[in-house]
Amino acid sequence: MxxxxxxxxxxxxxxxxxxxxxxxxxxxxxxxxxxxxxxxxxxxxxxxxxxxxxxxxxxxxxxxxxxxxxxxxxxxxxxxxxxxxxxxxxxxxxxxxxxxxxxxxxxxxxxxxxxxxxxxxxxxxxxxxxxxxxxxxxxxxxxxxxxxxxxxxxxxxxxxxxxxxxxxxxxxxxxxxxxxxxxxxxxxxxxxxxxxxxxxxxxxxxxxxxxxxxxxxxxxxxxxxxxxxxxxxxxxxxxxxxxxxxxxxxxxxxxxxxxxxxxxFSAGTFWHDMHRFEATGCNYIGEMCRYLVNTPADDRDRGHRVRVMVGQGLQADVWTTMQERFAIPRIVEMYASTEGNIATINLSGEVGSVGKLRLGGKLAKWDFERDDFVRDNGRLVPSGPGEVGVLLGPIRKKTPFGGYRDEQATRAKVITDAFRDGDALYNTGDVFRVDAKKNLFFVDRLGDTFRYKGENVSTTEVQEQLVRWPGIASASVYGVPVPGREGRAGMAAVVLADGARFDGEALAAYLDAALPPYARPVFIRVRPSLETTATLKLSKLALRREGFAPREGEPIYVRDAGDRTYQELTPERYEAIVRAEERAMTLEGTERL
Incomplete structure (x- = not known):
């Protein structure tokens, strides 16, 4: 520019x-x-x-x-x-x-x-x-x-x-x-x-x-x-x-x-439409791009007129693949929410960033164990370079918060007297990391991040590592409660790549090298597909409700902390975990699961 x-x-x-x-x-x-x-x-x-x-x-x-x-x-x-x-x-x-x-x-x-x-x-x-x-x-x-x-x-x-x-x-x-x-x-x-x-x-x-x-x-x-x-x-x-x-x-x-x-959206016809309409640009959602890079190579991948793609939720690994494979000159990642009063645009091309922290936006530290903001003498504590925090948008004449038709829901999203008397900020509920140049990097939704073994697990980070493994086409990561254990154990619902089989030993070795121990999924459910919203966001509500209960046609694999491989969760083993009777399967004392 x-x-x-x-x-x-x-x-x-x-x-x-x-x-x-x-x-x-x-x-x-x-x-x-x-x-x-x-x-x-x-x-x-x-x-x-x-x-x-x-x-x-x-x-x-x-x-x-x-x-x-x-x-x-x-x-x-x-x-x-x-x-x-x-x-x-x-x-x-x-x-x-x-x-x-x-x-x-x-x-x-x-x-x-x-x-x-x-x-x-x-x-x-x-x-x-x-x-x-x-x-x-x-x-x-x-x-x-x-x-x-x-x-x-x-x-x-x-x-x-x-x-x-x-x-x-x-x-x-x-x-x-x-x-x-x-x-x-x-x-x-x-x-x-x-x-x-x-x-x-x-x-x-x-x-x-x-x-x-x-x-x-x-x-x-x-x-x-x-x-x-x-x-x-x-x-x-x-x-x-x-x-x-x-x-x-x-x-x-x-x-x-x-x-x-x-x-x-159809991954199979997307580039056909781009050529037919002679499109110079398109908007995207991150999962849409992941579907596109997982399609077989085609003559239509290039030779189009696209000069820019604009959207949200594009992870770093897909970003570079998308740009190289399909010869996209510019990708502009944004951050905004339907109801929010703060937005960012990445104009620098910094891979993985949603743009700069500008327009009065604040990052405030969050206590994931207490599930509340960190406070010092009643005030919120700002996040510094390299730290994570919840993004807040100042509510003022230039950046109003329109809220919802439900007044109670509107009030629940507003924080007053946050950093000083009389201020008011909109709570996005989204966690970001900020670097020394004020670049923002999305970490997770507050409702998605969970605590395990005393650590905060970012579902976005775990998901990104899972889909980098050649045998997994898509993944959704979330925490599930396990009887007798503190916090929530990590679980992933995955769809295998075409022709791939689940290799528990190879996947375990890969995750050991890619993730810290507390972030490695304990349970993995293999599904034929993952439910998404109409805007292609992964829908986790039903998955959380199902927990790690076995379902016909959807095998679940479990990995104990000392094991080298993921093993299928049998009905007997499931019952033992639920009843918490088999002490070798408990977290406390033995560091199992």
Whole structure:
């Protein structure tokens, strides 16, 4: 990056962060402006379809006018349950033209999770894609009658609704002019409820202002993507989450570029799509990149136009492999959370870092044994170079914390009088290490790190070492309680690489060289696949609940502290551990397990 470009970029960052909440430059207004200034420029590519900015604006207007005719007004909450397709973008932007809050429901939610999401967001309007209709109909008896009468089905051209269960069909209005009220709404208004990923429990509805939904796209587009109108950014991550909605869609729209939309991520077709759309960039989640580097080599690995990838959660080993194998000139790792008020961007290319500790962010020491912050005379203790700590974001006018619809959940994330009287900080719940140059390196989630043998075990570190072993394709690491033992013993659920068999002796020797004794997994469960969230984050809730209990078709291997190999956990051995009757299998006194 040239000096001039860097100065311009940081100027854009400052303008984006400081832009007043009274401004009306929302995404809906941006679309209207682009539809005039770049009328024929491609805005959205999807399969064999192409929509220019003017065409997209007309479609969005027809949807907005249909909602207006149905009595939908500012302050209403529209629950949108729809997979990635152009109609998702149209409904989202149409709601923005009317000042309607869009609650973006996870399309993989089922049963209790789906009913919870619809209820907790306070929706009084709902639009369901026909592709999601079966899941919705399965919980319709748990949906309020007043919402059911305002629920409409938008048909996917590939998945006709068939029997819509008596629900209304969504029909666009013939009116395609810009609604007059769009310019009345400001960046300070609430634009969406976006659900947290729910990797360890039921998701919470985070409150997203138009400022977050719009300005972050302007900043990311300038700093991370360095977007030009000629750029084509490919997104195959779900639009109901911030990575796709803000890093991809908002950035593209704010800078007048083109979005190529994939229905969902597929490692087998990813590079085919990149070539087909002539994409110059794409956004990512770390696990997505791991899937890509585990695919067989292909002619499409190179010869593409990709100049940059932007995303989160990319581990160092995959980073270098990804860049070398697929010839990616720039990888920009970021850190941000859906509800958080602090974000970082790695502009230096420092492998493994999420960027610098800036904008007033703080790292505070955490006592993993007490499960609380370290305090000195009641104040939090800052982490220094080489130390780990929990990242905190200062809550102030320039960096507000919007919180959740649940006020109690919002209060639980705020720490007051932390470093001085009267301060307030948002607790990210994420643990980082900082170096002497203020580079941040992600260590783990607070809920994932666990104590074993008096030491803190980073699940991220253990997982990274496991997947480096040639026989393991993917791994999820967590702690499990064992009767009669302090802390939690390390456990990993792994998927073996194609054609590989579990070699307990070789794996044990590898881990002995790669990890300290306390971090080596005690139990390893071999599974055909690992459950992930819709944004490809590993979901550990069910795995923790299962513990080390054997399941048919999923062998578990256990390694005693003095053993050279992992051995299969037999039913007899499992019962002995659970009853803690066989003293050779206890941790205390014998250092077994």
């Amino acid at each position: 040239s000096l001039i470009h860097r100065i311009q970029s940081y100027g854009t960052l400052a303008r984006g962060l400081l832009e007043g909440t009274g401004s009306n430059r929302t995404l809906a207004v941006e679309l209207e402006r682009r539809s005039v200034r770049q009328a024929e420029h491609p805005f959205l590519l999807y399969e064999d379809q192409q929509f220019d900015y003017a065409q997209a604006n007309r479609i969005v207007n027809r949807i907005a006018h249909a909602y207006r005719a149905a009595g939908v007004r500012k302050g209403d909450v529209l629950a949108l349950l729809m997979e990635n397709r152009p109609e998702f973008v149209w409904h989202y932007l149409a709601a923005g033209k009317l000042g309607v809050v869009t609650a973006l429901v996870n399309t993989r939610a089922r049963g209790d999770g789906l009913a919870h999401a619809i209820s907790v967001c306070g929706a009084n309007q709902m639009t369901v894609g026909s592709e999601c209709l079966p899941a919705f109909l399965a919980v319709r008896d748990r949906v309020a009658d007043e919402l059911l009468v305002r629920c409409r089905v938008d048909e996917d051209r590939k998945v006709p609704a068939g029997d819509a269960g008596g629900l209304l069909r969504f029909v666009q209005s013939p009116t395609s002019t810009d609604p007059p009220e769009t310019a009345e709404y400001t960046l300070g208004d609430t634009g969406a409820y976006i659900f947290t990923s729910g990797t360890t429990g039921l998701p919470k509805a985070a409150v997203m202002s138009y400022q977050r939904l719009t300005s972050v796209g302007r900043v990311t587009g300038a700093l991370a993507w360095r977007l030009e109108p000629s750029d084509v950014i490919y997104n195959c991550l779900p639009l109901f989450h911030t990575n796709a909605l803000v890093i991809a869609l908002s950035s593209v729209l704010a800078h007048g570029a083109t979005l190529a939309l994939g229905r969902r």
